[in-house]
Amino acid sequence: MTRFGEDWSRGFRDLILEAGVRALEDCGLSGSEIEALYCGTMASGALVGQEHAGALIADFMGLTPIPSTRLEAACASGGVALRQAYVTVASGVHDIVVVGGVEKMTDVPTAEASYALGGAGDQEWELFMGATFPGLYALMARRHMLDYGTTQEQMAAVAVKNHANAAKNKYAQFQNEITIETVMKSKSVASPLKVFDCSPITDGAAVVVLAPLEKAKKICEQPIEIVASEQASDSIALHDRESLTKIKATEIAAKKAFERAKLAPKDIHVAEVHDCFTIAEIMAIEDLGFVKKGMGGKATEDGLTRIGGQVAINTSGGLKGCGHPVGATGVKQAVEITWQLRGKAEGRQVKGAEIGLAHNVGGSGATAVVSIFRKVW
Amino acid sequence: MEESLAITWRRIPERYRLLGTRCITCNGNYFPPRKICPKCRRKGKIENVQFTGKGKIYSFTTIFAPPSGFELEAPYVFAIVELDEGVRVTAQLVDCREEDVKIGSIVRMVFRRIAEDSDEGLLHYGFKFALVR
Ligand SMILES: [Zn+2]
Numbered sequence: 001m002t003r004f005g006e007d008w009s010r011g012f013r014d015l016i017l018e019a020g021v022r023a024l025e026d027c028g029l030s031g032s033e034i035e036a037l038y039c040g041t042m043a044s045g046a047l048v049g050q051e052h053a054g055a056l057i058a059d060f061m062g063l064t065p066i067p068s069t070r071l072e073a074a075c076a077s078g079g080v081a082l083r084q085a086y087v088t089v090a091s092g093v094h095d096i097v098v099v100g101g102v103e104k105m106t107d108v109p110t111a112e113a114s115y116a117l118g119g120a121g122d123q124e125w126e127l128f129m130g131a132t133f134p135g136l137y138a139l140m141a142r143r144h145m146l147d148y149g150t151t152q153e154q155m156a157a158v159a160v161k162n163h164a165n166a167a168k169n170k171y172a173q174f175q176n177e178i179t180i181e182t183v184m185k186s187k188s189v190a191s192p193l194k195v196f197d198c199s200p201i202t203d204g205a206a207v208v209v210l211a212p213l214e215k216a217k218k219i220c221e222q223p224i225e226i227v228a229s230e231q232a233s234d235s236i237a238l239h240d241r242e243s244l245t246k247i248k249a250t251e252i253a254a255k256k257a258f259e260r261a262k263l264a265p266k267d268i269h270v271a272e273v274h275d276c277f278t279i280a281e282i283m284a285i286e287d288l289g290f291v292k293k294g295m296g297g298k299a300t301e302d303g304l305t306r307i308g309g310q311v312a313i314n315t316s317g318g319l320k321g322c323g324h325p326v327g328a329t330g331v332k333q334a335v336e337i338t339w340q341l342r343g344k345a346e347g348r349q350v351k352g353a354e355i356g357l358a359h360n361v362g363g364s365g366a367t368a369v370v371s372i373f374r375k376v377w
Numbered sequence: 378m379e380e381s382l383a384i385t386w387r388r389i390p391e392r393y394r395l396l397g398t399r400c401i402t403c404n405g406n407y408f409p410p411r412k413i414c415p416k417c418r419r420k421g422k423i424e425n426v427q428f429t430g431k432g433k434i435y436s437f438t439t440i441f442a443p444p445s446g447f448e449l450e451a452p453y454v455f456a457i458v459e460l461d462e463g464v465r466v467t468a469q470l471v472d473c474r475e476e477d478v479k480i481g482s483i484v485r486m487v488f489r490r491i492a493e494d495s496d497e498g499l500l501h502y503g504f505k506f507a508l509v510r
Binding site (some may be wrong): 111112114115118123124126127128129130131132134135138139142146159187188189190191192193237238239240244282 | 379384388401428435436437439440441442443444445447450453455456457465466467468469475480491492501503
């Protein structure tokens with residue numbers, strides 16, 4: 001993957017190309033072995049005026065004429081691309097498949113980027129009415145506070161932990177630790193959410209290579225098996241959901257993924273979850289089954305999700321600390337889990353990590369992808 | 378971003394007076410209108426229904442960082458309202474401060490200007506909600 005951040009020196013194609021070269025070098029492939037490419041990008045049209053990203057990426061990576069397809073599922077574009085590649089390899093249609101995720105977000109003013117991201121919700125019945133994404137997650141946060149007693153300090157604890165992890169990740173956008181006070185004193189964006197409850201606008205790309213397990217073992221010394229990758233959908237608008245205090249699509253995708261993998265939440269050593277806002281991580285660890293519903297805030301405050309805790313959550317720094325180039329995030333999560341399971345996560349390594357999970361959400365929860373990974377050497 | 382005249386025109390019945398649909402097979406109410414009942418699918422029978430515009434606050438926030446077109450409104454109180462008919466909608470609350478609002482507060486629909494595209498552009502109207510005191 002590329003370093004995540006505000007990167008004025010590089011454009012859309014530079015980012016994905018750099019991540020692609022690094023991924024191919026890592027597994028020692030020349031490129032001629034690759035049979036197909038999937039790439040997640042959410043809003044390249046609105047952000048850089050470029051559609052048809054599949055062909056563009058194949059072209060500039062020197063991979064034409066292989067089939068190359070762009071997938072879009074808002075902030076879950078990367079996770080959906082990963083799952084699509086997994087399905088393709090598992091089906092036997094293609095063997096060696098490259099999965100990329102990329103978003104170039106800082107070529108436009110913040111207001112334009114926010115408008116483009118707004119498209120992840122219901123344009124006619126949320127955005128038209130004046131909704132923003134922080135606003136939608138604030139509506140969830142308010143309900144979570146009422147129903148479960150979650151506090152603003154507990155939400156702040158998510159940001160503090162993720163910044164601490166990001167400070168140990170040289171690919172992360174933010175390299176500084178923060179305190180509860182930093183979050184609590186930051187400006188209100190959509191009450192009760194403040195600036196430091198929100199993930200940033202980021203440029204970045206990430207790439208992984210998938211192959212059937214037996215082939216992967218020949219190509220690579222430390223292959224990681226995807227034991228499950230499941231996806232679920234829900235209403236596009238938040239107001240049509242059964243509940244505001246959970247992401248039902250996450251619950252469904254997680255249940256299916258654990259069933260397929262024949263594993264349970266307690267078996268997971270390390271997880272990258274979708275913390276676009278601090279409340280989103282609290283809901284995610286509940287919906288994934290790591291803690292009981294309503295206990296996400298307290299678990300975070302008590303340190304259960306820190307590195308060395310019950311289950312290490314967002315060792316990369318998550319979307320909050322590592323940054324959130326929307327289309328890249330789902331693939332970056334797979335990269336971080338791979339590094340963790342290979343023991344290559346440097347200062348943020350989870351000791352003895354053998355099983356990991358990635359959780360990627362689109363919009364306010366209309367798409368969720370949950371994938372489970374295992375060390376197999 | 379400017380909304381095209383055609384979109385505005387198509388949405389007038391829903392935006393101006395909360396016209397929705399009901400499935401007479403399962404008694405499910407829907408807003409915005411749906412042509413297929415997601416519960417009954419082909420067994421569903423859809424008809425138009427005029428919602429009363431009465432409801433209560435399901436959740437709320439105050440938006441301090443507004444999207445473009447809403448700069449003059451910010452900060453504004455923004456909510457999911459559960460209508461008496463059971464459907465939920467997202468809209469602004471008018472003439473109140475966040476301190477006045479609670480989950481469960483009773484509200485009624487009001488007709489207001491939502492946004493304007495530019496100095497010479499379209500004015501968009503639709504529903505907002507006001508506290509019933
Ligand atoms: Zn029905």
